[in-house]
Amino acid sequence: MGYKVAVVGATGNVGREILAILAEREFPFDEIAALASGRSAGERIDIGDSGKEVKVRNLEHFDFEGWDIALFAAGSEVSKKYAEKAAKAGCTVIDNSSLFRMDPDVPLIVPEVNAEAIDGYKARNIIANPNCSTAQMVVALKPLHDAATIKRVVVATYQSVSGAGRAAMDELFKQSRDIFVGDPAEPEQFTKQIAFNVIPHIDDFLEDGSTKEEWKMVAETKKILGSKIKVSATCVRVPVFVGHSEAVNVEFAEEISAKEAQKILREAPGVMLVDKREDGGYVTPVECVGDYATFVSRVREDPTVDSGLSLWCVSDNLRKGAALNAVQIAELLGRRHLQKA
Incomplete structure (x- = not known):
């Protein structure tokens, strides 16, 4: 007997990826509900490459009672309106938004890193999925932290436009095309031109000059790995x-x-070490797309501190950064608690 699984935001980038990964990993479901806004209700959506499809239902009218797991991938506003409703109906919520991540009664889980923390989910019947950039980083850092205790992390991210949604991907495509034909590249989804450019700004600015995305990485890393880490x-x-x-x-x-770090990372769960000190002996974003792993390259010692390392970390943000991690949480929940299948 399998699970009854609801995917909220099923028509979005992450929602579609969740459906694909449920099929790929042969998650034991008996029934899937693909939920979205009324605009998408009635559409048919593929469950990955399984050859099966499901009709999209209107989230507003959906009754979560009798459903086992709800994977939310529709943003904080939708989670704010429906996640607790689902949880109170007895359906365990795995939420991809930032809404519940810092709630002390909601575990923030990366299964390779802090699987045992999931045991606290019963307080709210909600489990939070971390920010995409946090998820891949802590997968790489956890085994090193266990070996030598991390004091401080300084990270610069290079985040793809898919993290901002489908409209952001469309904007990159359109701007690239417009520049090639000599048309102006007007920003709509971003604050500045994204094509052939980089923008040091993700999410809202905070009073101290950092952005909310940067704050998420700080706060979530501390919650997952340890509060003493700077x-x-x-x-x-x-x-x-x-x-x-x-x-x-x-x-x-x-x-x-x-060398010690390379050996540790080579054996770490969820990590793929590709670290050849030669041309092309590292992984770039285009090479990680569609893969489950968090790739680590360019591991080297930092001579400016007593014990420091620098490394390069790459992952498919729609997978490990969101959909894959959510499905892995569902698998972990099943093994440790639901044990239905």
């Missing part, structure tokens, strides 16, 4: 369709060499 982040949007990259500098409390 984190500084600079988040940048780049003209890449899918795949986030990060340049990460880490200071440790204990000595660790680049």
Whole structure:
């Protein structure tokens, strides 16, 4: 007997990816409800490459009672309106938005990193999925933290436009085309031109000059890995369709060499080490698309601190940064708690 699974925001980038990954990983579901706004109700949507499709239902009229798991991928406003309603109806919510991440009664989970934290989900019947840039970074950092205790992290991100939604991807395509034919590239989704440019601004600015995206990386890393870790982040949007990259500098409390770190990362769950010190001996965003792994390259020692490393981290943000992590949480929930199938 399998699960009854609802996917909220099923017609969006992440929602479609969730459906695809449920099929790819052969998640044991008996029934799937694809939920979206009334505008999309009645459409038919593929469940990945399974050859099956499902009719989109109107979220507003959906009754979550009797459903086991709801994977929310429709943003904070939708989660604010419907997530607790689903949770109170007995359907465990796995939420991709930022709404519940810092709630002390809601576990923030990356299964390879802090699987045991899921045991606290019963307080609200809600589990939070971290920010896409946080998720891939902590997968790479966790095994190193276990080995040598991280004191400080400085990260600069290179985040693809898919993290801002389908309209943002369309804008990159349109601007690129317009520039080639000599037309003006007017920004609509972004604050400045994104084609052939980089924008050091993701989400709203805060009083201290950081952005909300940067704050998320700081706060979420502390919640997942440990409150004593100091984190500084600079988040940048780049003209890449899918795949986030990060340049990460880490200071440790204990000595660790680049060779030791490479050995640890080579065996770490969820990590794929590709670190050849030669032309092309590293992974770039276009190479990680469609893959489950978090790729780590360019591991090297930082001589400016007593014990420091620098590394390059790349992952498909629609997968590990969102949809894959959500499905992995559902799998973990099933193994540890629901045990239905």
